[in-house]
Amino acid sequence: MTYKQIEASRELRLWIGQVIVPAVSVTAVVLANPDVRNAAKQKLDSIKQKFQSKKIRVV
Numbered sequence: 001m002t003y004k005q006i007e008a009s010r011e012l013r014l015w016i017g018q019v020i021v022p023a024v025s026v027t028a029v030v031l032a033n034p035d036v037r038n039a040a041k042q043k044l045d046s047i048k049q050k051f052q053s054k055k056i057r058v059v
Contacts, residue, residue: 030036
């Protein structure tokens with residue numbers, strides 16, 4: 001393996017450990033708790049309403 005490949009794999013490992021795993025953990029907590037899930041859904045709906053009122057197309 002070249003130095004460049006080693007550095008790329010190290011950076012990927014850091015991304016997985018510091019970004020992806022915490023994001024998946026937070027998502028699992030949100031989906032597991034009905035109260036938190038409802039609060040997140042309400043917030044998402046309010047954000048969608050804000051964009052729709054400004055005529056910005058959102059999925």
